[in-house]
Amino acid sequence: MAPQIKDAHIVEIKLWQREEDLFGRRIALKQTRLDSIKRELFQLCCFFFIFHGFFLTILFTSSVNSREEHKQTCKKWWIPGLLSVSTSLVLVFLVQVKLCRYWKVSRQLQRERNDGRSLTRCIQELRMKGASFDLSKEPQSGKRMKSSSVEIKWKPINWCSRNLMTLALVCFAGLVLPASKLILCGF
Numbered sequence: 001m002a003p004q005i006k007d008a009h010i011v012e013i014k015l016w017q018r019e020e021d022l023f024g025r026r027i028a029l030k031q032t033r034l035d036s037i038k039r040e041l042f043q044l045c046c047f048f049f050i051f052h053g054f055f056l057t058i059l060f061t062s063s064v065n066s067r068e069e070h071k072q073t074c075k076k077w078w079i080p081g082l083l084s085v086s087t088s089l090v091l092v093f094l095v096q097v098k099l100c101r102y103w104k105v106s107r108q109l110q111r112e113r114n115d116g117r118s119l120t121r122c123i124q125e126l127r128m129k130g131a132s133f134d135l136s137k138e139p140q141s142g143k144r145m146k147s148s149s150v151e152i153k154w155k156p157i158n159w160c161s162r163n164l165m166t167l168a169l170v171c172f173a174g175l176v177l178p179a180s181k182l183i184l185c186g187f
Helices: 007-063 067-075 078-132 155-162 164-185
Strands: none
Touching (some): 007 078, 007 164, 067 164, 155 164
């Protein structure tokens, strides 16, 4: 036997269903945005490694010359090193900006999903209880739901895991600088 639903309850269900649909659309939009940020991050990392591949290839081919020219190019090893470091810094900065945007959108997406779940639970409860449902009970949007799992958060590890891509690019760029001197000047 299905519970009786009053007109006010029917109106509330329709309003909440409309809001649930809006949550679904916002979630889909944010998910699409996250995917595009991932693609942009991948492209930036590819540009970074392609640049360094060309850079090291050009350095290596220019280092193969006579002894006189070798001494001249060895004295000016810092010029290609400076070019490499400055280009690397620009690309790493762009990657870091995209990473910050990714994590911001990711947090917003998680909030939207939690709010959507809360609203869905209220709609289901309203359908099950019918007229006995308290209409003053609003969905718990924006409020944190308690998790049943225990999550340990240690700031340095959390920061490192979020910025691992930037750290890897900085380390690689740091290795290219001495590699450029090694290629131009030899041992």
